[in-house]
Amino acid sequence: MVSLNAVLLVSFGLFSIGIAGVLIRRNALIILMCVELMLNAANLNFIAFARHSGSVSGQAFALLVMGFAAAEVAVGLALVVALYRKRDTVQVDDINLLKG
Amino acid sequence: MEHLLETIGRNMFAIFGVMALGSAAFMVASRSAVHSVLGFLFAMLCIAGCFLSLEAEFLGMAQILVYAGGIVVLFLFVVMLVEMSKKKEKEVFQAQSRYAVVAVLFGAAAFMGVFRKVIFGTASVEALVLRPELAQGLNVAKQNAQAVSRGLFADYLLPFEILSVILLVALVGAVVLAKTERV
Numbered sequence: 369m370v371s372l373n374a375v376l377l378v379s380f381g382l383f384s385i386g387i388a389g390v391l392i393r394r395n396a397l398i399i400l401m402c403v404e405l406m407l408n409a410a411n412l413n414f415i416a417f418a419r420h421s422g423s424v425s426g427q428a429f430a431l432l433v434m435g436f437a438a439a440e441v442a443v444g445l446a447l448v449v450a451l452y453r454k455r456d457t458v459q460v461d462d463i464n465l466l467k468g
Numbered sequence: 469m470e471h472l473l474e475t476i477g478r479n480m481f482a483i484f485g486v487m488a489l490g491s492a493a494f495m496v497a498s499r500s501a502v503h504s505v506l507g508f509l510f511a512m513l514c515i516a517g518c519f520l521s522l523e524a525e526f527l528g529m530a531q532i533l534v535y536a537g538g539i540v541v542l543f544l545f546v547v548m549l550v551e552m553s554k555k556k557e558k559e560v561f562q563a564q565s566r567y568a569v570v571a572v573l574f575g576a577a578a579f580m581g582v583f584r585k586v587i588f589g590t591a592s593v594e595a596l597v598l599r600p601e602l603a604q605g606l607n608v609a610k611q612n613a614q615a616v617s618r619g620l621f622a623d624y625l626l627p628f629e630i631l632s633v634i635l636l637v638a639l640v641g642a643v644v645l646a647k648t649e650r651v
Contacts, residue, residue, distance in 0.1 A: 378485035391568035428619035439638035446645035
């Protein structure tokens with residue numbers, strides 16, 4: 369039997385790695401992947417607490433989060449492609465039009 | 469041999485969790501974007517394994533289908549489209565990475581300090597059993613997919629329908645954003 373604490377620790381680690389990746393990487397694609405990783409960490413918590421409380425609400429919501437993540441990836445990748453067409457780069461440092 | 473198999477079966481979640489953490493770290497640290505996507509794919513598969521070992525079979529399969537089947541392929545296509553440019557990127561990490569890592573570690577330590585009792589407490593996860601008032605005479609908890617569909621189509625029908633509208637909007641928005649100007 370898996371203990372709740374192990375699940376929480378794994379999801380905590382995944383979220384931390386995701387947030388570190390968002391902060392330190394320059395490539396917009398990898399930043400998007402790190403956001404996906406953070407959503408998955410949240411999903412893991414949803415499922416763990418669904419089992420802990422004996423109701424399926426958590427699993428249903430994890431499925432909804434998965435759908436939202438798919439929509440987010442579609443729009444995000446379209447934005448990256450449009451950005452690449454306009455500015456010829458996907459490095460977030462080079463996209464500083466609003467810097468003033 | 470049987471003893472070893474039994475131990476592996478009991479610690480399936482820990483094995484998949486450690487592999488997911490390792491491949492996520494590889495994803496963040498690797499210099500090539502294609503390697504990052506492969507690390508992302510492996511992390512998603514390991515998280516699906518975590519879902520399966522938590523007895524959320526339907527979600528594990530949905531994770532494999534949606535992420536490994538759809539999103540990773542989409543990422544790979546965009547990497548091929550975008551990364552093949554002439555000028556190579558000089559720097560992979562941000563200049564202020566060191567401070568960012570320190571900040572994340574500090575946040576992690578603060579989180580651990582606050583939720584120490586919850587995380588290292590003694591609570592354990594039981595198998596998914598529907599409460600009787602949720603099951604309502606139907607024998608739904610026998611199958612995970614049945615239980616999830618009961619939650620999705622009975623209790624959370626409105627969020628589910630809103631999700632379908634959001635997916636439609638995202639579809640149209642992605643097409644509009646990515647199409648070329650001349651048409």
